[in-house]
Amino acid sequence: MGANEQAYVKEAFDTNWIAPLGPNVQAFESAIEDFVGNNVHAACLSSGTAAIHLGLELLGVATGDEVLCQSFTFAASANPIKYLGASPVFIDSEPDTWNLDPVLLEKAIKERIQTGKKPKAIVAVHLYGMPYKVEAVHAVAKHYGIPVLEDSAEALGSSFNGINCGSFGDMAILSFNGNKIITTSGGGALLAKSKETKEKAVFLATQARDSAPHYQHSHIGHNYRMSNVLAGIGKGQMEVLKDRVGARRRNFEFYKKHLGDLEMISFPEEPKGYFSNRWLTCILTPSLEVREKIRKTLEVENIESRPLWKPMHLQPVFEKETSYVNGVSENLFEKGLCLPSGSSLEEDDLQRICTIIKGELR
Numbered sequence: 001m002g003a004n005e006q007a008y009v010k011e012a013f014d015t016n017w018i019a020p021l022g023p024n025v026q027a028f029e030s031a032i033e034d035f036v037g038n039n040v041h042a043a044c045l046s047s048g049t050a051a052i053h054l055g056l057e058l059l060g061v062a063t064g065d066e067v068l069c070q071s072f073t074f075a076a077s078a079n080p081i082k083y084l085g086a087s088p089v090f091i092d093s094e095p096d097t098w099n100l101d102p103v104l105l106e107k108a109i110k111e112r113i114q115t116g117k118k119p120k121a122i123v124a125v126h127l128y129g130m131p132y133k134v135e136a137v138h139a140v141a142k143h144y145g146i147p148v149l150e151d152s153a154e155a156l157g158s159s160f161n162g163i164n165c166g167s168f169g170d171m172a173i174l175s176f177n178g179n180k181i182i183t184t185s186g187g188g189a190l191l192a193k194s195k196e197t198k199e200k201a202v203f204l205a206t207q208a209r210d211s212a213p214h215y216q217h218s219h220i221g222h223n224y225r226m227s228n229v230l231a232g233i234g235k236g237q238m239e240v241l242k243d244r245v246g247a248r249r250r251n252f253e254f255y256k257k258h259l260g261d262l263e264m265i266s267f268p269e270e271p272k273g274y275f276s277n278r279w280l281t282c283i284l285t286p287s288l289e290v291r292e293k294i295r296k297t298l299e300v301e302n303i304e305s306r307p308l309w310k311p312m313h314l315q316p317v318f319e320k321e322t323s324y325v326n327g328v329s330e331n332l333f334e335k336g337l338c339l340p341s342g343s344s345l346e347e348d349d350l351q352r353i354c355t356i357i358k359g360e361l362r
């Protein structure tokens with residue numbers, strides 16, 4: 001936490017705004033809109049998953065539809081497709097950004113159209129804070145007239161050609177879960193392109209109540225709005241977002257400086273024009289064996305590291321879904337590792353981690 005979160009939460013208590021609306025919600029939304037820019041309209045919600053659910057619903061995804069989804073991601077990118085009775089079609093990654101492969105994406109779209117089913121939406125993810133190939137992905141999407149839901153859960157503070165992540169998709173989502181770069185303990189936001197769409201999102205997120213003195217409903221709604229108490233934390237967190245991005249990027253640079261010379265370790269680079277918040281520092285090793293050797297050595301020292309996300313097309317729950325694969329995400333899952341990456345890591349901590357890894361690989 002930064003300096004002011006507790007004060008804003010206290011303000012919510014002092015003024016008795018303990019509800020899914022209030023001044024902190026408005027202030028948090030304004031701070032997000034000012035930061036992301038590009039005229040996005042933010043609706044703060046109870047989670048990033050809720051935002052994806054609502055976003056896909058607003059893009060018209062319904063029972064029987066197909067939604068193209070990046071396979072290399074966290075399950076929350078794909079689960080809401082199933083909530084809506086639709087089917088995910090998983091698309092593998094390209095090796096530069098580890099995100100949606102635009103060539104495979106186009107191949108999939110062509111084939112799905114040939115089988116008589118034009119995909120209803122595309123879920124593209126800026127994984128680990130690295131922007132996906134924005135120009136190529138959106139060119140394909142535009143060519144076929146398919147809307148993009150931009151999963152920016154891990155990429156608040158990242159940008160491409162100076163334009164912030166969260167403003168590229170027809171809709172975008174953020175997450176403020178405990179593990180993200182800033183947090184409200186749990187929370188998320190849907191970023192829309194117009195005030196009308198935002199208002200529609202808020203309407204659906206608050207049980208879709210018609211305007212009448214009694215409780216009247218003409219739509220099925222959700223209970224997805226963020227509370228004013230948690231928004232107080234979010235308002236304070238926005239004040240330290242830039243510091244947090246700085247801290248994460250310093251972690252990455254430290255690891256790269258101290259481990260970059262090792263033959264067995266490589267780091268994902270930012271292509272020209274790409275700016276990653278470096279949410280987590282990821283490394284690639286030559287094999288599953290080396291990756292596990294590093295992970296287990298750290299574990300013995302009570303230091304947690306984790307394999308990269310297991311691709312959705314390899315998950316038991318999505319086994320039967322269609323997928324378009326090229327081996328990239330499987331390879332990353334096998335050989336990649338996320339190193340400790342918290343914003344509060346001290347140089348001593350980082351030094352200790354590097355010394356242990358170097359000792360093991362020497």
Ligand SMILES: *Cc1c(COP(=O)(O)O)cnc(C)c1O
Pocket residue numbers: 047048049050073074076077125151153154174175176177186187188
């Ligand atoms: C965290 C995350 C989500 C979901 O956000 P929650 O707030 O945890 O529901 C979605 N997509 C990705 C890529 C994430 O990392």
